[in-house]
Amino acid sequence: MSTKFERVQNTGRAKALLDAEPDGWMATLGARIAEAEPGRVVLELIAGPEHRHGGGVVQGGVITQIADAAMGMSLATLQPDGIWNTTIELKINFVRPAIEGRLRAVGRVIEMRQTLLFSEADVLDDHDRLIARASSTCMPVPEGQGRE
Amino acid sequence: MSSAHAVSPAWTWLGIRDVSADAGAAVVEMAATEEMANTMGYVHGGMISALADSAMGRALRTIEPRVSRSMSFDLKLNFIAAAKVGETLRATGRVVHAGRRTAVTECRVEGSGGRLVATASGTFAITRKKE
Numbered sequence: 112m113s114t115k116f117e118r119v120q121n122t123g124r125a126k127a128l129l130d131a132e133p134d135g136w137m138a139t140l141g142a143r144i145a146e147a148e149p150g151r152v153v154l155e156l157i158a159g160p161e162h163r164h165g166g167g168v169v170q171g172g173v174i175t176q177i178a179d180a181a182m183g184m185s186l187a188t189l190q191p192d193g194i195w196n197t198t199i200e201l202k203i204n205f206v207r208p209a210i211e212g213r214l215r216a217v218g219r220v221i222e223m224r225q226t227l228l229f230s231e232a233d234v235l236d237d238h239d240r241l242i243a244r245a246s247s248t249c250m251p252v253p254e255g256q257g258r259e
Numbered sequence: 260m261s262s263a264h265a266v267s268p269a270w271t272w273l274g275i276r277d278v279s280a281d282a283g284a285a286v287v288e289m290a291a292t293e294e295m296a297n298t299m300g301y302v303h304g305g306m307i308s309a310l311a312d313s314a315m316g317r318a319l320r321t322i323e324p325r326v327s328r329s330m331s332f333d334l335k336l337n338f339i340a341a342a343k344v345g346e347t348l349r350a351t352g353r354v355v356h357a358g359r360r361t362a363v364t365e366c367r368v369e370g371s372g373g374r375l376v377a378t379a380s381g382t383f384a385i386t387r388k389k390e
Binding site for chain 1: 335337339355356358363365375378380382
């Protein structure tokens with residue numbers, strides 16, 4: 112299976128993401144895909160007690176999880192069918208604490224190269240205040256081998 | 260605003276110079292010389308890191324209440340395309356968030372023709388003037 116670089120507007124994949132029922136980790140976390148178009152995917156999570164650590168704020172891993180997914184999916188919407196991606200590196204800044212309410216991770220594509228893909232995500236609260244900012248590097252992989 | 264700031268020995272050594280500054284953003288430039296090359300003949304990543312760090316530090320000096328002191332304690336770069344010796348690299352630093360003690364910034368480094376060379380983000384410890 113070739114993973115040769117090819118950038119396409121995969122509207123079909125964007126629509127499939129939007130239409131899919133939350134499954135796996137998304138169901139566990141209570142996250143869902145709120146918006147999806149080629150190059151931009153938004154994940155949404157209603158933060159509650161189940162997402163908070165002992166300090167009373169939403170745990171950083173939860174925020175990282177929706178940011179990572181928004182970034183990977185935004186890249187996937189510009190990849191052809193048969194190819195997905197996997198994160199090989201990720202960095203996040205936690206800018207302010209989140210306690211409850213809707214959190215949105217807005218993923219966008221920065222650059223796509225043959226072997227490396229670059230994306231960023233802003234995590235915003237219900238008042239559009241910046242909660243976290245993330246960036247990641249991903250690698251194209253064949254779709255459907257349990258690696259995406 | 261740029262002339263109001265002292266230029267560090269490191270800036271002088273690398274030939275980094277101020278281009279422009281706005282509220283929350285600053286642009287600096289560096290001409291990549293042969294001394295800055297890595298073994299492959301491209302501009303060494305550390306040189307690009309220094310430029311990005313400088314642009315983000317400069318951007319912090321444009322916000323209110325004023326930042327009197329800033330030190331980066333975290334710097335992350337993505338090297339997206341190779342930069343060539345002889346190119347002028349332009350870094351645009353932006354303030355993403357500024358609190359009382361820390362600030363989050365981002366940066367784009369572009370080569371000739373606006374080609375994206377690197378993106379960066381930095382976290383700074385800052386001291387701000389009282390309002």
